Amino acid sequence: MRVSRHWRNKLFRYRLVGWRCVSCGAFHYSKPLVCKRCGSREFREVELPKTGKLLAYTMVKIAPKDFKDKAPYLVGLVELDDGTKILGQLTDFTKEELKEGARVEAVLRKIREDGENGIIEYGFKFRPEIHHPP
């Protein structure tokens, strides 16, 4: 499985926050000028759940220029607990833990500011979910 251009484009766009329309409640990944559903211009920033499950993953062996020293690295498609699908870099996985359906949690880690080409910026990575004691 390889990371398609579609995936890569999504990767740069999605953060763990989104925008909810104040008037109709529609969810938007990035702040739109007007709500696509109702035309309102008022939005509230909402945080997405930090946990979910791994739907798919892939090893990136040939990294973008600014990431050459980081390759190879893992990228995963994660379904958050509210159903939002999000793409992020994976971290701290052992071979045994790395499987489809594995529970994951997001850790906010700024890895890099916009590179010279303005392409790469990850705000977070996903790691295996740690079961915190109640």
Ligand SMILES: [Zn+2]
């Ligand atoms: Zn709306």
